[in-house]
Amino acid sequence: MLRFPAMAMKFYKYQGTGNDFILVENLRGEIPEEDKAPMARRLCERRFGIGGDGLLLVEPSTVAPVRMRIFNPDGSEAEMCGNGVRCFARHVYERHLAGGAEIAIETLAGVKRVIIRLEDGKVAGVRVEMGRPRDVVLEERLEVGGKEMILSHLDMGVPHAVVLVEDLEEADVEGLGREIRHHPFFPKGTNVNFLQRLGERAFRVRTYERGVEGETMACGTGTSACGVVASLLYLPDGGGMEIRTRGGPLRVEVAKGAGGVERVFMEGPAELVFEGTIP
Secondary structure, eight states, X not given: OOOOOSSOEEEEEXXXXXXXXXXXXOTTOOSOHHHHHHHHHHHHOTTTSOOOSOEEEEEOOSSSXXXXXXXXXXXXXXXXXXXXHHHHHHHHHHTTSSOXXXXXXXXXXXXXXXXXXXXXXXEEEEEEEEEOOXXXXXXXXXXXXXXXXXXXXXXXXXXXXXXXXXXXXXXXXXXXXXXXXXXXXXXXXXXXXXXXXXXXXXXXEEEEETTTTEEESOOXXXXXXXXXXXXXXXXXXXXXXXXXXXXXXXXXXXXXXXXXXXXXXXXXXXXXXXXXXXX
16 A cells, blocks of 8 residues: 555656656655655656656765666656756755756766756756766667668667667657667567658657656657767767757767767756645
8 A cells, every 4th residue: 555655645747858757855764665666656657647758756875976766657766857857956956955067966877967057046947967878789680560760879877779760750659769768679578669850850759658658758868878879870960959858858979088988978858847745
């Protein structure tokens, strides 16, 4: 049985390019560990709960000012979330929970460094150092649903597959995305991104997210993964690009060195939608 704290619990609803989250401060450990997954399932439900793509918990850290925990709507815990960490960073900045405009945040994918970009004293955007991609494989052949297809895959803190398409509107994001997400080739499952090139440094993406088990308006780690693949295939010198999600554009910058991609940066909005209490 799910046990909410005895007192009313404050929550905040955020969105980053349409990827929406419920944020709860748990700095004093009021929420028992065993209740976090069922709480995410209940609160993220869009008809009987608050509704969201994930539950963000602000918790204490021993290696950074704060720690971000993120639970998917199915109750599974994600290693990292690019849109979620931007929303998290704006919250802890404006609530004075983690120092100034440059914040270190502990996640299951390591400590992420975030910069709050200010204009006239107000938050204009949030820039995240997403780190270095791991296990990058470009254009691998894989049989899916009895047909051979070509996809790239890598780890941006969470696993991602990237499928290049000519027309994003014609892509079977739900059907094909589900098949690839559960393919035996990915024993832990994977997020699936369908990427269309619009110009030299302009792209569009639609993403099927593991844990949400459906298409979302945007995915920060997925957009970063697409930036890595796009840079390696089309932009030999790296640099910045715009990647448009269903929820709006994100800016991705890929820094390359002698060993390939060294760091990836992602910048976009993070907005408070509303706040309330759960009695």
